[in-house]
Amino acid sequence: MESLKTVEIKSFVPAKDFECSKRFYQTIGFEMASEFEGVAYFRHGACAFLLQDFYEPDHCQNAMMHLLVEDAMSWHKHLLNAQVSDEFNVKVTEVVEQPWGMLEFCLTDPSGVLWRIAQNM
Secondary structure, three states, X not given: OOOOOOOOOOOEEEOOOHHHHHHHHHHOOOEEEEEEOOEEEEEEOOEXXXXXXXXXXXXXXXXXXXXXXXXXXXXXXXXXXXXXXXXXXXXXXXXXXXXXXXXXXXXXXXXXXXXXXXXXX
């Protein structure tokens, strides 16, 4: 099994308005490392995903990402200060201590994808 090493796994995140979604993810702190033929590669530290110029309402309404961070309160404050709710018409929930041992809040992106941003407690 030693020869079956992996490098990374990335999800494809759909975008209703590709240009708006690219701006959104850059505003919240992701770097757009590349873009080619309707797919943009975003990263933040060692975490990455692929934003695709594709929209299917049922897919977007059911898509969910989980971002594990070191400090959920700092991320929450950053998103509030960046005024993403107003600029992109998205929702940022309050930070909640979850019974499964995480401090967590939710963020919806402009296409309706739900991001759960959490830290281990």
